[in-house]
Amino acid sequence: MNVNVGNTDRMIRLAVGIIGLLLGLFGPFGTALSWVLTIVGVVMLVVAATRICPLYSILGKSTCPMDK
Numbered sequence: 922m923n924v925n926v927g928n929t930d931r932m933i934r935l936a937v938g939i940i941g942l943l944l945g946l947f948g949p950f951g952t953a954l955s956w957v958l959t960i961v962g963v964v965m966l967v968v969a970a971t972r973i974c975p976l977y978s979i980l981g982k983s984t985c986p987m988d989k
Contacts, residue, residue, distance in 0.1 A: 926972040927984035938965030 926934070941962030945955045968974050977983060 922973045922978055924972045924985050925977045925983040926968060926974050927986060930984040931969050931972060934965045934969040938962045938969055941965060
């Protein structure tokens with residue numbers, strides 16, 4: 922898979938991932954919402970770390986500028 926997540930997209934995903942993970946683990950929510958927030962947070966952090974978004978690959982999108 923090719924890198925398809927640009928820097929701005931990566932920083933947004935990193936922030937959303939951290940917030941989602943912290944709210945999921947320590948927030949005052951019910952069990953189901955806590956699980957959803959934790960999973961979304963982890964997925965966002967993994968995508969930010971690897972710079973590869975499987976959904977972008979399926980859709981043929983990329984926010985990463987490529988030097989040609």
